[in-house]
Amino acid sequence: MVEQNVIIKTVNLNCFYGDQQVLRDINLDVYRNEILGIIGPANSGKTTFLRAMNRLNSRYLHYRQTGEIIFENQNQQDIADTLLRQKIGIIFAMPQVLPVTIYENVAYGPMVHGVRDKHRIEQLVEESLKKAFVWEELKDRLRSPAVKLSGGQQQRLCIARTLAIEPDVILYDEPCSGLDPISTAKMEDTMALLAQSYTQILVTNNTKQASRVSHRCAFFLMGEMVEVNQTQKLFTYPDDQRTDDYITGKFG
Amino acid sequence: MNAAGIRQKIAFTILGLITLLVVAPIVLIIYYVISRGWSAMSWEFLTAAPRNGMKEGGIFPAIVGTVLLIVGTMLFSLPVGILSAVYLVEYAKDNLFTRLIKLSVVNLSGIPSIVYGLFGFTLFVVFLGFGTSILAGSLTLAIMSLPVIITATKEALEAVPMTYREISLSLGATRWQTVRYCVLPYAIPGILTGTVLSLSRAAGETAPILFTVAAFYLPRLPRSVFDQVMALPYHLYVISTQVPNMPAKLSFATGLVLIGLVCLMNLVSIVLRAHYRKKKQW
Amino acid sequence: MFRKINERIIETAIRVSGFAVIAFVILIFLFLLKDSLSLFRVYPLKAFLTSTQWLPISEPPTFGIIPLLMGSILVMVGAIVICVPIGVATALFIAEVAPGYLKMILKSLVEILASIPSVVLGFIGIVWLGPFLKTTLHLNTGMCGLTGAILLAFMALPTIISISEDAIIGIPRSYKEAAYGLGATRWQTMWRIVLPAASSGIIAAVMLGIGRVIGETMVVMMVTGNAPIIPHSILQPLRTLTATIAGEMGETVGGSDHYYALFAVGLVLFVITFMLNFVADISLRKSRK
Numbered sequence: 001m002v003e004q005n006v007i008i009k010t011v012n013l014n015c016f017y018g019d020q021q022v023l024r025d026i027n028l029d030v031y032r033n034e035i036l037g038i039i040g041p042a043n044s045g046k047t048t049f050l051r052a053m054n055r056l057n058s059r060y061l062h063y064r065q066t067g068e069i070i071f072e073n074q075n076q077q078d079i080a081d082t083l084l085r086q087k088i089g090i091i092f093a094m095p096q097v098l099p100v101t102i103y104e105n106v107a108y109g110p111m112v113h114g115v116r117d118k119h120r121i122e123q124l125v126e127e128s129l130k131k132a133f134v135w136e137e138l139k140d141r142l143r144s145p146a147v148k149l150s151g152g153q154q155q156r157l158c159i160a161r162t163l164a165i166e167p168d169v170i171l172y173d174e175p176c177s178g179l180d181p182i183s184t185a186k187m188e189d190t191m192a193l194l195a196q197s198y199t200q201i202l203v204t205n206n207t208k209q210a211s212r213v214s215h216r217c218a219f220f221l222m223g224e225m226v227e228v229n230q231t232q233k234l235f236t237y238p239d240d241q242r243t244d245d246y247i248t249g250k251f252g
Numbered sequence: 253m254n255a256a257g258i259r260q261k262i263a264f265t266i267l268g269l270i271t272l273l274v275v276a277p278i279v280l281i282i283y284y285v286i287s288r289g290w291s292a293m294s295w296e297f298l299t300a301a302p303r304n305g306m307k308e309g310g311i312f313p314a315i316v317g318t319v320l321l322i323v324g325t326m327l328f329s330l331p332v333g334i335l336s337a338v339y340l341v342e343y344a345k346d347n348l349f350t351r352l353i354k355l356s357v358v359n360l361s362g363i364p365s366i367v368y369g370l371f372g373f374t375l376f377v378v379f380l381g382f383g384t385s386i387l388a389g390s391l392t393l394a395i396m397s398l399p400v401i402i403t404a405t406k407e408a409l410e411a412v413p414m415t416y417r418e419i420s421l422s423l424g425a426t427r428w429q430t431v432r433y434c435v436l437p438y439a440i441p442g443i444l445t446g447t448v449l450s451l452s453r454a455a456g457e458t459a460p461i462l463f464t465v466a467a468f469y470l471p472r473l474p475r476s477v478f479d480q481v482m483a484l485p486y487h488l489y490v491i492s493t494q495v496p497n498m499p500a501k502l503s504f505a506t507g508l509v510l511i512g513l514v515c516l517m518n519l520v521s522i523v524l525r526a527h528y529r530k531k532k533q534w
Numbered sequence: 535m536f537r538k539i540n541e542r543i544i545e546t547a548i549r550v551s552g553f554a555v556i557a558f559v560i561l562i563f564l565f566l567l568k569d570s571l572s573l574f575r576v577y578p579l580k581a582f583l584t585s586t587q588w589l590p591i592s593e594p595p596t597f598g599i600i601p602l603l604m605g606s607i608l609v610m611v612g613a614i615v616i617c618v619p620i621g622v623a624t625a626l627f628i629a630e631v632a633p634g635y636l637k638m639i640l641k642s643l644v645e646i647l648a649s650i651p652s653v654v655l656g657f658i659g660i661v662w663l664g665p666f667l668k669t670t671l672h673l674n675t676g677m678c679g680l681t682g683a684i685l686l687a688f689m690a691l692p693t694i695i696s697i698s699e700d701a702i703i704g705i706p707r708s709y710k711e712a713a714y715g716l717g718a719t720r721w722q723t724m725w726r727i728v729l730p731a732a733s734s735g736i737i738a739a740v741m742l743g744i745g746r747v748i749g750e751t752m753v754v755m756m757v758t759g760n761a762p763i764i765p766h767s768i769l770q771p772l773r774t775l776t777a778t779i780a781g782e783m784g785e786t787v788g789g790s791d792h793y794y795a796l797f798a799v800g801l802v803l804f805v806i807t808f809m810l811n812f813v814a815d816i817s818l819r820k821s822r823k
Contacts, residue, residue: 056422061346086424096415098434108433112425165423260721267627274624274691275643281650281658335551343548353552355815356559362742362811363562363804364749366776370783370800371562374569378788395558402555428541456651459751459776463783485653485752492657493756500661507654514649 007032007169007199008053012067015048017060022048024223025067030169035191035200037214037231039207041251044220046203050171053201054088055081072168086113089162090171094178095154097146102138105146105157109165124164132160133190152183159190169199176209188213207247211235219243285511289504297505301471306491307499311506316473317386317481318455318513321465324390324477325397325454330447332394333401340402341409342417342431361399365459368396373463387477389465396460397450404446408439441528445521452517456510458485468494484510566804569797573597576791582798588762588773590782590792597795599802601764605679605772606748609758612683612768613690613747618740620687621694622729628695629702630724648692656756659685664757671769677759679768685753690743697742701735701821702728735821741814745807751776775803 008030015023023045030036038046051057052065055076069076076084086109098105106125115121125142129135134156138149146157155175162170172191176184191200191213204210210217211231218228219240227240238244245251300310336353344350372392382388412435420430458466466486474481488506491498574582577597585598628640663684664676671680705728713723729736759771760781773781779796786793 054422056418059418059421081421082424082426084424085422090422092415092418092422096419098416098419099438108420108425109423112420112423112429112433161423256719256722260719263721263725264627264631267623267631270620270623271627271632271640274620274695275640277688278643278647278650281655282646284658284662285654331547332551332554335548336555339548339552343545344552349552349556352556356556358815359559359808359811360555362745362749362807362814364751364776364807366749366751366779367562367566367800367804367807370779370797371565373783374565374797375561379565398555398558426541428544452649456649456653458651458653459780462780485651488657489653489752489756492660503657503661507657510651511654514651515646518645518649 005032006030007072009070010052010067011070013049013052013065013069014067015045015052015057015065016063018062022223023052023065026225028218028225028228030199030201031216032199033195033197034215035195035202035213037210037217038201038203038220039205039210039217039246040220041246042205043222045223046220047173049220050090050173050201050203053169053171054085054090056085056090082113086165087167088169088171089165089167090173091155091158091162091175093174095151095158097149097154097157099145099147101143102146102149102157103142106161106164109161113165125160128160128164129157131163131194132156133186133193134160150183152179152186155179155183155187156190159194163194167198169201170194172200172202172204174204174206175202176204176206184209207235219246221246282511285504285507288501289506289508292499292501292505293508297502298509302469303471306469306487306495307497307502311482311484311487311509313471313473314482314484314487314506315509315513317465317467318484320386320474320481321389321393321461321483322451322455324386325393326447326451328391328394329397329401329450333398333447334405334443336398337402337405337409338431338436341406342427342435357399357402360395361403363396365396365457366462368392369460369462369464371395372460377464383478384463384465384467384480385478386465386474386481389461389481389483390477392460392464393454393457396457397454400450400453401443401447404449405439405443408442408446409435411442412438441524445525448517448521448524452514452521455517456485456514458483458489461486484513563804566797566801569794570801573791573794573798577795582795586764588778590786590795595791597791597798599775599799601762602773602775602778602799603802604764605758605762606774606776608765608768608772609679609682609686609754609774610744610747612679613686614740614744616683617687617690617694617743621691621739621743622698622736624691625695625698625702626724626729629699630720630728644692644695647688652689652750652752653756655685655689656753659753659757673769675759675771677757678770679758679765679772682754682758682772682774683768685757686747686750689750689753690746693746694739694743697739697818698732698736701732701739704735704821705731732821734817738814738817738821741810741817745810745814748810749776749803749807751780755780775799779803 006029010026010028013023013026014021026049040046048057052069057063071079098108103125106128107121110121110124126135129138134153137153146154149157176187194200202214214231216228217231217234219226221242227234227238227243229239234243235247297310299312301313302311303309340353369392372388376382376388376391377384416434417430420434461483465480467480467482468490470480470482488503488510491506492503582597582599585596586600587596587598588601589596628637632640659681664681667673667681668676709727709731710723713727754774755777758777760773760777761771762773762778765772779799783796786796
């Protein structure tokens with residue numbers, strides 16, 4: 001099912017905000033075209049890990065990290081921000097759209113990456129919306145403001161916006177936390193279908209979602225990675241007692 | 253009612269009376285200037301040059317001069333003010349350079365206008381050889397206007413939600429692209445409001461233009477940026493202190509035009525603010 | 535490629551603009567200093583700071599800053615004594631007592647006051663306040679320190695009101711609720727809790743108000759009578775630092791001692807306002823914490 005070659009590899013990754021260490025010696029391989037779930041209680045460093053993948057943490061004033069992140073056999077530090085973030089897109093927790101039209105939201109990515117041809121952009125917008133399974137719902141109102149959409153539609157619009165820059169990896173930071181069950185189901189379907197061509201990392205507080213969607217799953221606790229395993233194994237016979245306690249609801 | 257309640261009532265009444273003491277003169281002054289100046293107001297007053305030692309005729313050259321100075325001030329202060337606010341909000345790290353800029357803004361805002369006048373004179377008029385000119389006056393007023401524009405722009409930029417920048421950067425946009433497409437468009441209303449306000453201040457200033465541009469009496473219009481001009485505030489100063497037997501109604505009318513101009517600019521800024529607040533989407 | 539160059543240019547412009555702001559302050563200081571030093575080469579600094587006479591065109595001239603400084607201080611003290619209590623009281627009324635609609639009206643009126651050009655107030659001083667004070671107080675002339683102080687107080691009010699108001703509004707609601715919980719009336723809470731808690735903001739307001747008053751030129755030049763002598767009372771004509779520069783600059787010959795002396799006066803003004811703003815900034819920061 002999963003092609004066993006590594007697209008992202010972290011080596012002794014440590015992350016700090018000021019004096020506070022939020023991630024401790026994370027060694028994790030991410031395989032091409034897999035959906036890697038990351039679960040764990042609040043403040044276990046999941047989001048920091050996710051944002052370290054495309055260096056979004058560097059926006060924070062007192063952030064620093066040690067160790068290495070290898071992306072496509074290249075040290076991540078050697079890749080320019082703009083290129084790295086074009087290759088590794090992210091979907092945020094609450095649907096975050098720009099206060100412009102649906103069309104402009106999707107077209108923004110290609111535009112900043114220098115696509116000037118109108119037809120090419122139109123084509124990209126249509127393709128991306130189709131891949132995110134919102135084309136049918138939105139095709140007649142591409143010129144209306146994106147903020148008018150429902151939460152679920154906004155979140156899939158965000159996926160389309162990310163797909164439009166043609167990334168290899170998509171990061172999800174608790175993408176369904178603000179959504180109703182039906183929208184959540186649609187999101188999960190979308191992710192399953194995207195697995196054919198993209199590598200996806202899903203951070204979630206919802207262990208059930210991780211067990212439904214992911215191929216492999218990692219359990220983070222207080223800045224440490226306790227365990228990473230095939231999802232089925234992790235949710236039935238985890239190697240570590242703490243994982244068992246968490247997924248059976250003893251804490252978290 | 254108990255003693256504490258009575259004391260409160262007395263205290264609030266006193267506070268109210270003091271407030272009345274502050275606002276009543278404002279209304280009175282405006283009323284006084286309008287009522288005394290209105291009779292001299294005419295089309296000729298607004299469109300003709302002064303005559304007969306400024307005791308007759310109009311104030312057209314002074315109006316033109318002040319408008320030119322406003323435009324010149326804007327041309328210089330707007331780009332520098334906006335860009336330095338962009339630097340402070342979007343680029344600056346927490347280092348010595350940033351702190352120095354912030355300290356400088358605070359200090360520029362406190363420097364007396366007459367000191368700006370001296371500085372403008374020694375740097376622009378003498379050192380750079382611009383002479384007493386629109387250019388020198390505009391530059392002087394522009395530096396004086398910078399702190400207000402920077403502060404207003406800073407506030408407008410900071411009011412734009414962080415998430416817009418986050419979205420843009422996460423899509424691989426550069427920092428400038430992010431500012432250009434996802435921050436500035438949403439900050440423009442606030443920037444405009446602050447700019448108009450600072451320009452209205454500049455329009456009413458006399459001390460900075462005393463030695464840098466203002467002409468005592470020059471009934472023709474300027475031909476280049478190296479010409480002197482008359483300006484409304486300086487004209488009012490001149491006719492109310494230097495010209496004997498000046499008909500009072502002309503002074504009042506000049507004051508009325510000046511207040512009118514400044515209030516008009518303030519009104520524009522208020523309307524802009526209200527207009528954009530309605531359209532605001534976040 | 536073209537886009538990259540474009541971006542480089544604009545980012546350079548942004549940094550240069552940031553730098554320009556610092557450069558302006560330094561330039562202002564340096565140019566004032568340069569011309570002031572030209573005076574001190576021929577006229578001793580000590581005499582400038584201690585002589586009690588400002589006689590720039592007598593032979594030999596004396597450039598003693600004391601009378602001008604005294605004039606500025608006297609007018610400033612007068613203005614501050616008038617405007618601080620009034621301003622703080624008005625801020626309290628606007629922030630804590632006035633109902634919504636009245637608050638709006640009052641704040642707009644204060645904004646209008648802030649936008650009235652100083653030369654218009656100076657004109658009002660000449661045609662109305664000066665003559666009025668002269669007849670009611672039986673003075674020799676209405677063009678005196680008191681007229682200036684009143685008008686300057688009026689001009690400084692918007693600064694004092696708006697900054698004090700911000701400080702008052704910024705006080706955590708919990709402070710007030712704790713006081714109400716103990717049965718205090720609104721007035722007792724304002725007097726015992728709100729005012730002390732807002733004190734550093736109010737101090738900043740006073741500092742900035744002093745800065746405005748010391749630096750104001752046109753009003754004092756028009757209404758204080760322009761007598762460069764040490765004033766013994768605020769009811770006498772006097773001359774401030776600012777009015778001296780504004781009034782005499784036009785009559786000096788470029789490069790003369792008198793000319794440089796005016797820059798030295800400007801430098802003194804610069805240093806005074808620099809320090810006032812510095813202190814105000816520190817208090818403002820404290821009040822925001």
